Amino acid sequence: MKTHASPQAGAATVLSQLLTEHPEVTGLTWTVDLLGVLHGEVHEEAGDGRIVDACAEILGGTAAHTILTRAGDRLGLAQLATTWRDVPVHVWASYPQAPAGGLR
Known part of the structure; x- marks a missing residue:
């Protein structure tokens, strides 16, 4: 990647x-x-965070998936932190999860 006047310009180019x-x-x-x-x-609204896995395949790195539980609600979260073409990249997705033990 070429040197840019600002980090924002470099990230925008990437x-x-x-x-x-x-x-x-x-x-x-x-x-x-x-x-x-x-x-x-x-x-x-639905899904499983596969977009983050797709980004990991393109950008490198490993996507991390976790489930958060709060007041009986379950939320899936997928995250990726990597560097691509000398620019730090953070990607994440949140999505609903079925309750433990079955579907709603």
Whole structure:
């Protein structure tokens, strides 16, 4: 990656490359923070966070999946923290989980 005037410009360039080279990575909302970290996130109504696994295949790294329980509700969370083309990337998805022991 070329050196850019700001970390945000570098991350924006990498985001453009990612979306151009991998149009199958859809449904994520992408942002760039002040430090030039590229963030992708999605709150799914259904699913299992596979978009994060797909990003791990493209960007490298390993997606972590966990289930959070609060007041009887279960929420799945998939996360990936990696570096792609010298830019730090964090991707995560949240999605509903069936209660333990069966479906609702």
